[in-house]
Amino acid sequence: MDNETRAIMHGLNPFAPGAGRPPKDLAGREHELEIMDRIISRTKAGYTSRGLVYSGLRGMGKTVLLLRMRDMVINRGLLAIRMEATTDSGHDYAAIFEGISKAVLKQRDEGLRDRLLAVLRHIDSISANIGIIQATLKPGAEDETPSSDSFRLEMMVEELCTELKHDGSGLFLFIDEFQEMPAELMGTIIGLQHAMGQDGLPFYVIAAGLPNLPGVLTKSRSYAERLFEYRKIGRLPENETRDCYVKTISRVSRFEDAALDRLVELSQGYPYFIQAYGSAAFEAADSSPIPRSAVGAGEPVARAALDNGLYESRWQRARPSEREYMRAMASVGKDTCSSAEVAEKLHRPVPEVARARKGIIEAGLAYSPERGFIAFTVPGMADYIRRTGPLSEQTYDESEP
Ligand SMILES: Nc1ncnc2c1ncn2[C@@H]1O[C@H](COP(=O)(O)OP(=O)(O)O)[C@@H](O)[C@H]1O
Ligand SMILES: [Mg+2]
Structure with missing residues (x-):
């Protein structure tokens, strides 16, 4: 090949390696797109459906699937908000409120847009009082007590969806990394999906996260089991x-x-x-x-x-004790290993290494597929550790107490 052809060809690399980078060909997900298509069509016809929850290991294509589905919703004129959940509820609430405002402003049908804007103005005008009403209704400030933000979100979604339903439209909330979200907001969102479904209003949560996500949702609200269609995204x-x-x-x-x-x-x-x-x-x-x-x-x-x-x-983010734990997991040589097997490799009793285990789960490096078992969230992590033998002691992170 001459230099010119080579230059052209290389400028045209059609592959897209990297988290969240949409592939040229979204392979093997036709069925998922059909499910989304059906939910959109049903919404337009005035029927409601369950929300969707996708779970799978890192790098399986959850983020790009959600992005594609969001585009489908927007292309058919419905409202979509997309966010990546974090462990900071202030950030997550802000992302949702901002997303709602943007989605409303982008609405192409002017009449509907004006009605939705009126809803937002109305909610804003009463927001100042929501905190006061809340304090009277639900005294006590525990971790899971609904905040004035949650109250505002509930009112906003309900009123918006009432308007949207008139026009055969709907509101879709795409949440990536849903397992990260703080319990109070997660509970509010699940509760909203439940309430809107009961009232026949077109609000849908379409979420993605690690394999532990279905369990996290059911733990948050037991009825979450019935609210969503749960689907696995794999190889x-x-x-x-x-x-x-x-x-x-x-x-x-x-x-x-x-x-x-x-x-x-x-x-x-x-x-x-x-x-x-x-x-x-x-x-x-x-x-x-x-x-x-x-x-x-x-x-x-x-x-x-x-x-x-x-x-x-990911290795560098972990503390030395957590790296030791991951090395032991890798040496067990199975995709899923029991906590006992790992502890045995470390020559320590299970409770003594429980903190390291908890640390890597909280950091999203591993998850527990069932009680007493643990597995990496990234395929090939064990192989990487065995192949390169990365150091446990090298400090990349000063926070090890
Ligand atoms: N269905 C698919 N077909 C081909 N490539 C895909 C597919 N899904 C994802 N990819 C590619 O895999 C990589 C990881 O996708 P991503 O959505 O970030 O995964 P996840 O969110 O599950 O960690 C990206 O480079 C993306 O282009
Ligand atoms: Mg992702």
Whole structure:
């Protein structure tokens, strides 16, 4: 290939490795998009549906799926808000209120927009009094006591949705990393989904998070089990993975069969890997169709990019005791290991290492698939630890007491 062709080809790398980067071909999620399409159509026809909760490991494509669904909602003229939950409820409330205002302002139908703006003004005018009313109604300030913010949110959603229903529209709240959200706000949102459903009003929570998310929701409100359709987002089957490579590359080049076979094998259907190995092979290619040798040349580059983007920073965020715990998990050599097995590797009784276990779960590095068991939230983390043997003691973080 001459230099010019190479330059053009490299400028056109169609792969998109990286958290939240929309892929050129969103493979294997047709069914999810159909579900969303059905909810939108039902909303327009005046019917309500359950909300949706997606759970899965990091890098499986939850964020990009939510982004695509948000676009579907907006393209069909309904209201969508998207937020990433944090552990700070002040931040999360602000994100929701701001998102609602923006969604209302963007509403294309002028008549409806004016009615929605009137609702927002009305809520604003009474907001000052909400705190006072609240204090009279529900004295005591415990952790889970609804705040004046929650009261304001409830009134706002109810009034907006009443207007939206008249016009066959609806309000969709997309929440990424939902498991992070503080309990009070999470409870408020689940309660809202429940109340709106009972009143036949078009409000939908479409959420995504780690595999522990369904459990967190049920713990927050037991009826959460019935409110949502729970769906798992996992690896793509082999044929979908192959298809994804073929479609992604099709506008700029193609892979030789042996190259394709190797990419399918390397990526194991894990969406983040699909993009990383594809991207590196593309960059390493100097002929089209892309040969098997380019995949081989790209492999170490892709692995370094994955170490860098997925694993290293997570390892560095952990304290030395937590790193020891993760190293022990990796040495057990199974996807899911029992707390007892890990403690045994550490030559310590289970309660003595419970704090490190709790630490890595709270940091989102691991989760508990069932009582007494633990697993990494990022596929390949155990392999990274075994392969590179990162240091436990090196301090990246001064907060170790
Ligand atoms: N269905 C898919 N097909 C192809 N690539 C995907 C798919 N879903 C996600 N990806 C890619 O995987 C990577 C991780 O996606 P992301 O949505 O951030 O995952 P998660 O939110 O589950 O951690 C991104 O590079 C994205 O382009
Ligand atoms: Mg994500």
